[in-house]
Amino acid sequence: MHRPKTYTLDEAQKRMERYCAYQERCHQEVTKKLYEMRMIPEARDKIIVHLLEHNFLNEERFTKTFVLGKFRIKKWGRKRLELELKRREISAYNIKLAFKEISDAEYLEAFNQLAEKKVAQIKESNLQKKRKKLADYLLYRGWETHLVYDKVNELI
Template sequence: MDELKKLKITDPKAALAKAEHYCAYQERAQQEVRDKLYEWGLWPDAVENIIGELISTNFLNEERFAKAYAQGKFNQKGWGKNKIKQGLKFKKVPDVLIKKALQAIPDDDYRLALEAILTKKARTIEEKNNLKRRFKLQQYALGRGFENDLILDILKTSDL
């Protein structure tokens, strides 16, 4: 099995077909595909040609990837915009596309999600001191990637 994993692809046509399959399976960032092509043992000029071909045939679309990533992490994992932004930066997505992806998350849904996360967490905190309790909730939400001003606003207007 290890020999199969280390199998190198030197034919650009075969690599393109395999990369198309890789991109069709789920949305990918350009850097993910580039790393995978290098992992397969392709040369830099072949890698860039394949990336260009994938973009022109719309197998690879960085904006589509950024929006899908942002929606997925928000809806499935309950991540805040700061954490999503860091994840996209880690995948080397351009700032302009990160901004577009974050704007695609509806503000009302975002606020409701944060309120739900804080409410759920508040039930598990046994701290009696109100100040310490709110600090714990704030730290938890910050760790999930939500913005401090929004967290404080919700904590101020709710009785958590």
């Protein structure tokens, strides 16, 4: 039977520094990782305070990076972004701040490109089904309903 590895406070702290340096993390991810490492609550708190003080962990920076990355690469809309951030227990203030990083022009440009690219890919002769497929795709990606339905009516 194999025993789970145990860590000293220093080892865990170094490991978490590397974990946070590799990629931006939110508090929830760090807490979960420390929990998986079987650290006691006092040690978890100490390590999190250390990470915050040394700027390894920064919720505002995480939120901005997350929003810009998912928006630019995965083409997620604000609704999906907000949902995913709330799932990670990010404050409404930080979410609002991160959304300011995306201009309305850039947001609409990405939405229009995504919709036009998708409509060209849908191989469906029934217009009703084609409309539904496009709407479902855009809504799943988290784009606002009024944008989606206006665009569907415009394109099909």
